[in-house]
Structure formats: C-alpha cells, structure tokens
Amino acid sequence: MYMQIENLTVQEVMLTCDKFPIVNEEELLRETIIEMCNYGLGIACIVNKDFKLRGVFTDGDIRRLILKVQKPIAALYVDDVFDYSTKEYTSIIPETSLKDAVLIMEKLNIWDLPVVDDKKCLKGLLHLHPALKKLLGV
Amino acid sequence: MNSKVITIGGNGVNYVEVGKNKPLIFIGGPCAIESEVHTLHMAEEISKICRDIGIQWIFKSCYDKDCRSSKDSFHGVGISEGLKILSKVRDKFKVPVVSDFSDASWAAHTAEVCDLLQIPAYLCRQTSILRSAALTKKPIHLKKGQFMSPWNMKNSVRKLESFGCESVILTDRGTFFGYNQLVNDMTSLPIMRKIGYPVCFDATHSIQLPTSMGNISGGQREFIPYLVRAACACGVNAIFMEVHDNPSKALSDANTVLDLKYLKTILSEAVEMHNLRIKLTTKNGEFNVHAD
Numbered sequence: 001m002y003m004q005i006e007n008l009t010v011q012e013v014m015l016t017c018d019k020f021p022i023v024n025e026e027e028l029l030r031e032t033i034i035e036m037c038n039y040g041l042g043i044a045c046i047v048n049k050d051f052k053l054r055g056v057f058t059d060g061d062i063r064r065l066i067l068k069v070q071k072p073i074a075a076l077y078v079d080d081v082f083d084y085s086t087k088e089y090t091s092i093i094p095e096t097s098l099k100d101a102v103l104i105m106e107k108l109n110i111w112d113l114p115v116v117d118d119k120k121c122l123k124g125l126l127h128l129h130p131a132l133k134k135l136l137g138v
Numbered sequence: 139m140n141s142k143v144i145t146i147g148g149n150g151v152n153y154v155e156v157g158k159n160k161p162l163i164f165i166g167g168p169c170a171i172e173s174e175v176h177t178l179h180m181a182e183e184i185s186k187i188c189r190d191i192g193i194q195w196i197f198k199s200c201y202d203k204d205c206r207s208s209k210d211s212f213h214g215v216g217i218s219e220g221l222k223i224l225s226k227v228r229d230k231f232k233v234p235v236v237s238d239f240s241d242a243s244w245a246a247h248t249a250e251v252c253d254l255l256q257i258p259a260y261l262c263r264q265t266s267i268l269r270s271a272a273l274t275k276k277p278i279h280l281k282k283g284q285f286m287s288p289w290n291m292k293n294s295v296r297k298l299e300s301f302g303c304e305s306v307i308l309t310d311r312g313t314f315f316g317y318n319q320l321v322n323d324m325t326s327l328p329i330m331r332k333i334g335y336p337v338c339f340d341a342t343h344s345i346q347l348p349t350s351m352g353n354i355s356g357g358q359r360e361f362i363p364y365l366v367r368a369a370c371a372c373g374v375n376a377i378f379m380e381v382h383d384n385p386s387k388a389l390s391d392a393n394t395v396l397d398l399k400y401l402k403t404i405l406s407e408a409v410e411m412h413n414l415r416i417k418l419t420t421k422n423g424e425f426n427v428h429a430d
Contacts, residue, residue, distance in 0.1 A: 028292075075289040075329075 005135060010101050011094035013134045014115045014124035022047055022122065023081060025054055030077035032057060043112040045122055046085050053114055053122045055085030091116045094123055102131050141331050141375070144305035146196060146254050146277050147234035154194045154234055156307060156336045156375050159420075162412035163376040164188060164195040164405055165236065165254075165279070165338065170212060170390035171199045171220045180398075181227045184381060187402045193409055196234045196254055197227050198378070203390050204240040205260055208353040212389040217244055221251040228253075236279055242270035249274035259283045259311050259343075263294050272301035279307045281340065284314045284348070288326035292333045308333060309378055310369075311340035318350040322365055327372040338376035339369030346394045357394035359385075363404055370411035373419070377408050 021035035021044035032044050042059035065084055069076055091114045092101050101113055105128055115124040143157030156163045168180050181197050188195040201220020203213055214220065224235045234253035239245055240261060249255060255274060259281035261267045271278050278298060282291050291308055298306060308330045312320030322344045331337045344365055347356035366377055382388040382395040396404070 072287075074287060078289050078292050 005099060006097065008098040008134060009094065010092055010096045010098055010113075010115055010126050010131075011124070013098065013130045014094065014126045015130070016124055017122060020112075020125040020127075021045065024048070025080065025082045027081050028077065029079050029081045029084065032081040033062065041112065041125075041127065043114075043125070044081070045114050045125065046082055047122050051122055052120045053089070053091065053116050055082055055087045056089045056114060057081050057085040058110075058112075061086065089114065091120075092126065093117065098131055098135060101126055102128070102135065105131075141334060141336055142305070144277055144307065144336060146305075149253075151228050151232045151234050151253065152194065154196060156338075158336075158375070159416060160375065162193060162370065162374075162409050163338075164193050164408075165198050165376055165378040166195065166381050166401075167198040168382050168390075169200065169380045169388065169395055170203050171201050171215050171223050171237075172212075172389045173215075174223045174226065177223050177227060178230065180381065180383065181231050181233065183383065183398055184401065185231045185233060187405065191402065191406050191409060193405060196236050197224075197231070198236045198256070198380070199224065199227075200237045200256075200390075202240060202244075205258060206390070207349045207355060211354065214390075217247060221248065225251045238279075239271075240267075242266040245270035245274055249276045252276065254279050254307075257281065262286060262291070263297075265297060268294060268297045269301045272298045272303035275302065277305035277307070278303055279309060279338070281309045281311050282313075282326065282330065284312055284320060286313075288323075288329040291330055295333050295335065306335040307338050307376060308335055309338040309340050309376075311343035311378075312346065314348075318347055320344060320346060320348065322368075324368055324372045327369060327374055331373065336375035337373070338378050339365070339372075339374045340378040341366045341369070342378075342380045342391070342394045342396055346391075351393070355391070355393060357391075359394065359396065362396055362400075363407065366404055366408050367411050370408050371415055373415055374412075377405070379404070 020041050021039050023032050036044050044057045046055040048054050111128045113126040141158045147153045171177050201214050201217050228235050236254035236256050237252050238256035238258045239248045255271045255276050256279040262283040310326045315321035327337050341362050345358045345361045350356040380395045381398050383398045385395045385397050388395050
C-alpha cells in the first residue's frame with residue numbers, strides 16, 4: 001500500500017480541461033464567476049490564445065476584492081478578470097507525485113493546483129477531493 | 139493604461155492619427171449639413187483656424203437628424219445630398235469627414251464617403267447599428283449614451299470587435315442627471331480609456347439641456363471653455379465641438395453650437411493643455427494613487 005501511494009502521480013486524478021473553468025485574458029469578471037459557479041469550483045484558470053496559463057482567479061481573490069474595491073459592483077463586473085488574477089501562481093506538472101502535490105496544497109492552504117507542461121500550457125487541474133479519495137483508496 | 143493609436147483618412151485626404159501621446163485632434167463642424175454653400179464655408183473657416191493652430195482635424199456634419207425633439211425641426215438634407223456635399227468637403231480641403239447615421243441600412247453608403255462613421259449616443263448599444271458600422275471596416279466614432287455608465291461602454295466595444303471592427307474612438311457627451319439636465323463626469327474619460335481605445339470629449343453636447351425648452355433642447359454654452367480644459371487635463375486624445383458662424387440661425391442644436399468666433403481661442407487652449415498633460419505624464423507617469 002505504501003509503495004502504491006508513492007507511485008501515484010497527478011495525471012491519474014487531475015480534472016481534464018473540460019471539467020473546470022478556463023477563461024481567456026479578456027473575459028469579464030462576472031462571466032468568470034458564473035463559470036466558477038457552473039463548475040462548482042473555487043478557481044478559474046486564465047489562458048492566452050496558445051493555452052498558456054497566464055493567471056488564476058480564486059474564491060479568495062473574490063473575497064479580498066470585495067473588501068477592497070471602492071468602485072460600484074456594476075463597474076467591477078465588466079473589468080477584465082485578468083486584472084485581478086494571481087499571475088505568480090503555483091503550478092505542478094502531470095508527473096508530480098500525488099503525495100507531493102497534496103503536501104503543496106496543505107502548505108499553501110489551497111484546494112486546487114493547476115497542472116501545466118514545461119511550456120506552461122494548461123493540462124488539467126488537481127482538486128483536493130479526488131486526490132484525497134485516490135490516496136485513501138476510496 | 140494602453141490605448142491604441144488609430145488612423146483616420148487617406149484615400150485623397152490627410153491621414154489623422156488619434157491616440158496615446160499623439161497630438162490633440164479636433165472633430166468638428168456644423169451639427170447639420172444645412173446647404174452646400176454653408177457647409178463649404180464652414181469647412182473653409184475651420185480649416186483656416188486649424189491650420190493656424192497646427193491641429194489636425196476631421197470635419198463633422200450630419201445629413202439626417204433623426205433625434206430631434208419636434209417633428210417640425212429641421213430633419214436634414216438626406217443621405218444622397220449630404221454625402222455629395224461631404225465628398226466636396228473632402229476633395230476641396232483634403233480633410234477626413236464624419237457623419238453619424240441612425241439606420242443600419244445607411245452604413246455602407248455612408249462609408250463610401252465618410253472616413254469615420256459616427257454612432258449616435260442614443261443608439262450606442264444598438265446591435266444592428268454597431269454591426270452595420272463594423273462591417274464597413276471604417277473607424278468608428280462611438281458616443282457614450284447619456285444613460286450609459288462609462289464602464290458599460292466596454293459591452294458596445296466588444297460588440298464592435300466581434301463584428302470585425304479594430305478602430306474606435308470613444309466619446310463622452312455628458313450623462314443624464316435627472317430630467318432635462320446633463321452632468322459631466324470627468325472620471326468617465328480615464329475609465330473609458332482603459333477599454334483600450336482613444337477617448338474624445340464632446341464639449342458642445344455636454345453643455346446641452348436636453349429638451350429643456352419644451353420641444354427643443356437648451357444649452358449652457360458658457361461652460362464650454364471650462365469643460366474643454368478639464369477634459370484635456372484628464373487625457374483625452376480628441377476634442378469634439380459643433381461650430382456655427384451664426385448659432386442663433388443654426389438649423390440644428392442652435393442652443394449648444396459654439397460660435398465660430400471663439401473656436402480659435404478654445405482650440406489653442408486645448409492644444410496647450412494637451413501638450414502640458416503629455417509633458418506631465420511623461421515626467422511623472424500615469425498616476426496610480428490607489429493604496430494597493
């Protein structure tokens with residue numbers, strides 16, 4: 001059992017790109033939040049036309065934004081989500097061990113990790129629940 | 139804050155560049171095309187003033203005034219006659235011309251003559267109008283509706299872009315403040331500039347008192363110079379003003395058009411304000427004073 005866990009990699013349980021919110025750099029903030037609601041996930045990945053990951057936008061970003069922003073909500077809604085995204089995001093590669101990935105999530109207190117290749121092209125998303133289920137063997 | 143530089147003109151008339159760090163541009167002329175003689179006279183007078191000041195300009199006059207308060211007000215010379223006259227202005231003064239249009243079926247014909255297509259403020263979110271303008275591939279002068287927030291103009295711009303338009307000037311002409319009154323919110327200018335295109339301030343419509351005189355609009359012309367200075371300080375790329383040599387006899391917008399005799403002074407001040415603003419932003423950068 002111990003060896004099995006050590007051998008598990010992210011690519012076995014990551015969500016494929018049709019299973020989580022992905023928006024382009026020009027997407028409006030409100031449309032992005034709607035996408036996050038549609039998928040029931042607290043993260044949206046922002047990609048350029050080459051599908052390179054430019055930033056991530058999370059529930060936490062929304063909370064901090066609402067507390068900080070002074071402009072009317074109607075004005076905020078039509079801003080580009082990219083303006084408020086985290087550009088210095090943490091990402092993993094498909095070959096990262098699942099255990100290491102969960103430890104990164106624990107350390108950063110996050111629930112999702114974008115998965116990219118060596119060219120920063122988005123490949124998937126590691127969400128905590130499927131990762132834990134796999135590690136627990138359930 | 140990036141704003142595109144767009145080019146208007148060519149094809150026999152001067153090229154006019156509008157955008158970031160470019161010289162201030164003037165867009166102006168009589169509100170309506172009243173006659174060929176009057177239109178050519180106004181173009182000649184404005185041309186002289188702009189040449190003296192050294193400002194590039196675009197001649198504006200409309201062939202159809204579809205938004206008049208009264209059915210009895212002057213409605214315009216019509217598209218055929220109007221475009222013929224605008225074509226003569228182009229040929230004689232080598233200046234780009236602009237007219238608005240209020241019916242989607244007029245766009246293609248208007249674009250055969252006009253270097254810039256103007257979308258009236260009250261139609262600024264009308265998809266059919268935006269689509270027809272974009273399909274001409276001509277630069278578009280899009281006025282912010284008096285009922286629109288500056289940030290919501292992004293929706294109209296996105297519509298234009300989705301139909302293939304790449305060149306837009308966004309213009310503020312005042313915002314409704316209750317009934318029959320407009321307010322000039324200078325914060326709209328940097329907000330609209332953030333959408334990514336050059337921004338213009340329409341000084342003569344901004345001082346309008348919409349339909350304040352029962353069935354025609356009034357205006358407070360005395361505020362034009364103040365607003366022009368303020369808009370230039372806020373970083374507009376162009377100033378729009380309707381001008382007439384005899385305002386009280388103007389067939390359209392008689393209460394808001396600027397008397398030609400004041401144009402040179404106001405435009406000279408605008409150019410000086412614009413150049414000072416560029417000097418300051420070059421020295422100090424665009425301010426971001428928000429506590430991040």
